[in-house]
Amino acid sequence: MPPANPRRDLRGSVAIVGASESNRIGVRPDASALTLHAEAAKNALADAGLGIKDVDGLFTAGVTSVQLGEYLGIVPRYTDGTSVGGCSFIIQVEHAMLALAAGIINVALITHGESGRSRIGGIGAGHRGIPPDSPQGQFEAPFGTMGPPTLFSLPATRHMHQYGTTQEQMAQVAVSTRQWAAMHPMAMMKEPITVEDVLASRPVCWPYTLFMCCLVTDAGGAIVMTRADMARGLQRPPVYVLGTGEGTEHNMVSMMADMTTSRAAKVSGKAAFEMAGVSQGDIDVAELYDAFAFTPMLALEDLGFVQPGESGAFVADGRTAPGGEFPMNTNGGGLSYTHSGMYGMFTLIELTRQLRGEAGERQVPNANVGIAHGPGGMFAAAGTLIAGNANSL
Numbered sequence: 001m002p003p004a005n006p007r008r009d010l011r012g013s014v015a016i017v018g019a020s021e022s023n024r025i026g027v028r029p030d031a032s033a034l035t036l037h038a039e040a041a042k043n044a045l046a047d048a049g050l051g052i053k054d055v056d057g058l059f060t061a062g063v064t065s066v067q068l069g070e071y072l073g074i075v076p077r078y079t080d081g082t083s084v085g086g087c088s089f090i091i092q093v094e095h096a097m098l099a100l101a102a103g104i105i106n107v108a109l110i111t112h113g114e115s116g117r118s119r120i121g122g123i124g125a126g127h128r129g130i131p132p133d134s135p136q137g138q139f140e141a142p143f144g145t146m147g148p149p150t151l152f153s154l155p156a157t158r159h160m161h162q163y164g165t166t167q168e169q170m171a172q173v174a175v176s177t178r179q180w181a182a183m184h185p186m187a188m189m190k191e192p193i194t195v196e197d198v199l200a201s202r203p204v205c206w207p208y209t210l211f212m213c214c215l216v217t218d219a220g221g222a223i224v225m226t227r228a229d230m231a232r233g234l235q236r237p238p239v240y241v242l243g244t245g246e247g248t249e250h251n252m253v254s255m256m257a258d259m260t261t262s263r264a265a266k267v268s269g270k271a272a273f274e275m276a277g278v279s280q281g282d283i284d285v286a287e288l289y290d291a292f293a294f295t296p297m298l299a300l301e302d303l304g305f306v307q308p309g310e311s312g313a314f315v316a317d318g319r320t321a322p323g324g325e326f327p328m329n330t331n332g333g334g335l336s337y338t339h340s341g342m343y344g345m346f347t348l349i350e351l352t353r354q355l356r357g358e359a360g361e362r363q364v365p366n367a368n369v370g371i372a373h374g375p376g377g378m379f380a381a382a383g384t385l386i387a388g389n390a391n392s393l
Contacts, residue, residue, distance in 0.1 A: 005274070005275075007271070007274070007275040008274075008275060008277065010097060010098075010101055010241075010275065011241075011242050011243065011275055011276060011277065012228060012240045012241070012242060012388075012393050013097070013100075013101050013227065013228055013241070014096070014097045014100045014101060014225055014226065014227055014228060014231075014240070014241050015225065015226065015227075015228050015231035015238035015239055015240045015241065016093075016223050016224070016225050016238070016239040016241070016348070016352050016387065017048040017050075017224050017225065017226055017231045017234050017236055017238055017239075018044040018045055018046075018047040018048025018049075018050065018222075018223060018224030018236065019044055019047060019221075019222070019223045019224070019348065019349045019352040019353065020040060020043035020044040020046075020047050020221070020222060020349065021040055021043065021186060021219060021220060021221050021338075021346075021349065022035075022036045022039035022040045022043070022113065022219060022220030022221070023039045023043070024186075025186055025188070025217060025218065025219035025220070025338045025340075026117075026186075026188045026217050026218065026219070026338065027117055027118065027217070027218060028115065028117075028118060028120075028218035028219075029118040029120060029218075031115065031118075031120065031218060031220075032115060032120045032121035033062065033063060033113045033114055033115045033120065033121045034063060034067065034068065034071045034113060034121060035113070035121075035220075036112075036113030036114065036115065036218065036219060036220030036340075037060065037063065037068055037071070037072075037111045037112065037113030037220055037222075038071060038072060038113070038220075039113075039220055040111055040112065040113060040220035040221045040222035041072055041109055041111045041222045043222070044109070044111075044221075044222035044223055044224050045109070045222075045224055047224070047236060048224040048226075048234055048235070048236060049234050049235035049236070050107060050224060050234070052072060052073055052074060054106075054107045055072075055074050055076065055107050055108075055109045055224075056076055056077040056078065056105045056106055056107055057076055057077065057078040057079075057080075057096060057099055057100070057104075057105035057106075057107065057108035057109065058072075058074055058076040058078070058079050058080075058108075058109055058111075059079070059080040059081075059082075059089075059092040059095065059096055059108060059109065059110040059111070060080075060081060060092075060110065060111050060112070061081065061082060061083040061084075061088035061089065061092070061112070061342060062083065062112065062113065062114055062342060063113070064081055065079040065080065065081045066079075068111065074109075076105075077104065077105050078099050078104050078105045078108075080092055080095050080096070082095065084248060084376040084377065084380070084381035085342065085375065085376025085377040085380065085381055086289060086291065086341070086342040086343045086344045086374055086375065086376055087246075087289065087344045087373075087374040087375055087376040087381055087382055087383035088342065088344060088376060088383070089110055089112055089221075089223075089342070089344045089345040089348060089383075090246075090344045090347065090348065090372055090373070090374055090383030090384065090385050091246040091376075091381070091383035092110050093110065093223075093225070093241060093244055093348065093383075093385050094244035094245070094246055094383075094385075096108035096110060096225050097225070097241050097244060100225060100226060100227050101227070106226060106227070106230065107224065107225070107226050108224070108225040108226070109222060109223075109224055110222060110223050110224075110225070110345070110348075111220070111221070111222040111345075112219075112220060112221045112222065112340075112342060112344075112345035113219075113220035113221075113340075114218070114219065114220070114340035114341045114342055115218045115340070116216050116217055116218060116219070116339070116340040116341040117216050117217050117218045117340075118218050120218075130146075135251060135252055136252055139252065139254065140252055140253075140254055145253075148291060148292075148378070149204050149205040149208055149213060149292070150205050151253045151378045152208075152253075152291060152292045152294070152295065152378060153205045153206060153207065153208055153292075154253055154254075154256075154259055155253070155256070155259040155260065155294065155298060155379060156170070156207055156208070156292070156294040157206065157207060158259040158260055159259070159260050159294065159297075159298070159309075160207065162260055162309070163260070163308070163309030163312070164309075164312075165294075165297075165309070165311070165312040166312060167199060167207050167209075168195055168199070168316070169297075169311075169312035169313070169315060169316045170207065170208075170212055170293040170294050170297070170312075171195040171198035171199055171209075171211070171212065171293065172195055172315050172316050172317075172318065173212075173290070173293040173294075173296060173297065173315050173320070173335070174193065174198045174211045174212055174293050174335050174336075175193055175194060175195055175197075175198060175318075175321070176315070176318055176320045176321035176324070176328070176329075177290065177320075177328075177329050177332055177333045177335045177336050178190075178191075178192065178193050178332065178335070178336045179192070179321045179322050180321070180322060180329060180330050180331065180332045180333070180336075180337075180362055181331070181332025181333070181335075181336035181337050182332075183322070183360070183361040183362040184331050184332050184337055184362060185360075186337070186338070187331070187332040187336055187337040187338070188215055188217060188336065188337065188338055189215065189332070189335075189336040189337075190332075190336070193211060197211065198211040198212060198293075207294075208292055208293070208294075211335070212292055212293035212294075212335075213291075213292055213293075213335075214290065214291045214292065214333075214334035214335055214339035214343070215334060215335070215336070215337075215338060215339045216339065216340075216341075217338045217339055217340050218340060219338045219339075219340040219346075220340075221345035221346055221348075221349050222345070223345070223348050223349065223352065225241075228240065236356065237356045237357075237389060237390070238389075238390070239351070239352045239355045239356060239387050239388070239389060240387060240388055240389070240390075240392065240393060241385065241387055242275070242276035242277075242278065242369070242386045242387055242388050242392060243271070243272035243273060243274070243275035243276025243277075243278070243384075243385070243386035244271065244272055244275060244383075244384065244385055244386075245267065245268035245269060245270065245271030245272035245275070245382075245383070245384040246267075246268050246271075246381070246382065246383050246384070247263070247264035247265070247266075247267030247268040247271075247381065247382050248264055248376075248380060248381040248382075249262065249263045249264040249379070249380055249381070249382075250379075250380055251377075251380060252378070252380075253377075253378035253379065253380070256378075256379060260298075260308065260309075261298070261301065261302055261308065262298060262302050262375060262379045262382060264375070264379070264380065264381050264382035265298070265299060265302035265303065265373070265375065265379070265382040265384075266302050267382070268373070268382040268383055268384040269302060269303040269304065269373065269382075269384050271384070272371070272384040272385065272386045273303075273304070273386065275386075276369075276386040276388075278369060278386060280303070280304050280305050282369050283305075283369055283370060283371050283386075284327070284364060284366065284367040284368055284369050284370055285327045285328075285330060285351070285354045285355075285364045285367045285370040285371075286305075286326065286327065286328045286329075286370065286371050286373075287328075287329060287330070287331070287346075287347035287348075287350050287351045287354075287370065287371070287372045287373075288300070288328060288329060288347070288371075288372075288373050288374070289334065289343055289344060289347060289373065289374025289375060290329055290333040290334045290335050290343075291334055291339065291343065291375075293335065295375065296328065296329065296333075297311035297312065297314075297315060298311070298379070299373050299374075299375075300314060300315075302382075303371070303373060303384070305326075314326075322362065327364045327367075329350075330350060330354060330359065330362050330364060331346065331349075331350035331362070334346075343374065344372075344374040344376075344383065347372035347373070347374060348372050348385065350372075351370045351371070351372045351385070351387055352387075354367045354370055355367055355368070355369075355370055355387060355388060355389045356389065357389075367389075368388055368389055368391040368392050369386065369387070369388040369392045370386070370387060370388070371384065371385065371386050371387075372384070372385045372387070373385070
């Protein structure tokens with residue numbers, strides 16, 4: 001008979017052994033999307049003490065894995081181009097785990113590169129128009145939605161209506177995140193801000209002001225994974241995969257069954273916590289995708305850290321800021337560190353550094369178990385990773 005929970009057998013079987021950004025992030029008119037992929041891949045492999053020739057599993061989104069493999073000089077045994085938005089790279093951790101645990105591959109490389117600001121090659125280049133014959137072109141765009149600020153605002157305004165969530169509470173997310181960014185050497189925005197500063201910044205789309213919206217940057221990032229037995233012989237402390245989850249829900253945000261909750265996030269979060277065998281109270285550090293200030297608030301509810309409608313009060317007093325009891329988005333997040341368009345990779349990089357104890361001034365004390373989570377599209381998909389260091393096994 002099969003075991004009662006076969007996913008639990010995978011807990012700790014693989015590990016992240018390398019993680020890094022591209023050489024520089026922020027404004028990179030000198031670099032195409034593929035260049036940003038390549039820089040990050042080279043840096044992450046060097047971090048792991050491995051080389052291109054060691055990679056036999058290639059995972060990416062944005063560009064195709066064929067393009068990337070050719071550019072990097074990799075002929076992989078296994079390839080994955082899952083692309084469901086910014087959480088694609090978090091989801092690919094689960095896919096890489098399965099391929100590694102099955103013995104199909106030995107070293108998995110997951111890469112991201114996006115010229116979101118300079119628009120040099122790949123996603124972010126050229127016209128971002130919505131085809132008129134697409135579902136969005138027929139049933140959303142004619143009613144005035146155009147781009148993420150107008151779409152991500154809909155769940156936020158519904159949450160405000162249903163639960164009394166306020167702009168001030170969302171503004172505190174931006175303030176707390178900026179405090180973390182001030183301690184990150186690569187963060188784009190470091191100047192301290194207040195709730196009043198956030199509310200007074202330029203209106204973008206109700207309820208969002210400019211400082212509640214993510215940055216638009218050029219950036220690359222990558223992680224390297226292998227099996228636990230191999231990981232222990234490499235040069236960096238392994239960060240073990242304890243639990244994973246993924247889910248998809250709808251195509252258009254207008255089809256979201258309930259705009260105050262993401263069913264995809266609930267599915268992915270439940271799977272990750274069950275596999276990891278931990279509870280919300282065991283999480284020492286959280287990296288939650290923040291395309292907008294409200295985005296991580298919804299994640300707090302859907303992942304079970306707070307009850308529905310309680311995220312506003314939870315973040316309002318600086319609980320997620322440095323020194324707070326719930327360290328969240330410790331790299332400065334998409335709001336202040338970087339956001340090239342598909343941010344999920346950077347939750348993985350920061351979680352890896354925190355669990356290794358390598359986050360410098362922003363290091364969370366005794367960070368042994370952490371979570372990375374994000375949506376894809378307009379809350380259409382979700383990916384969740386729970387990871388830990390040797391103390392978590």
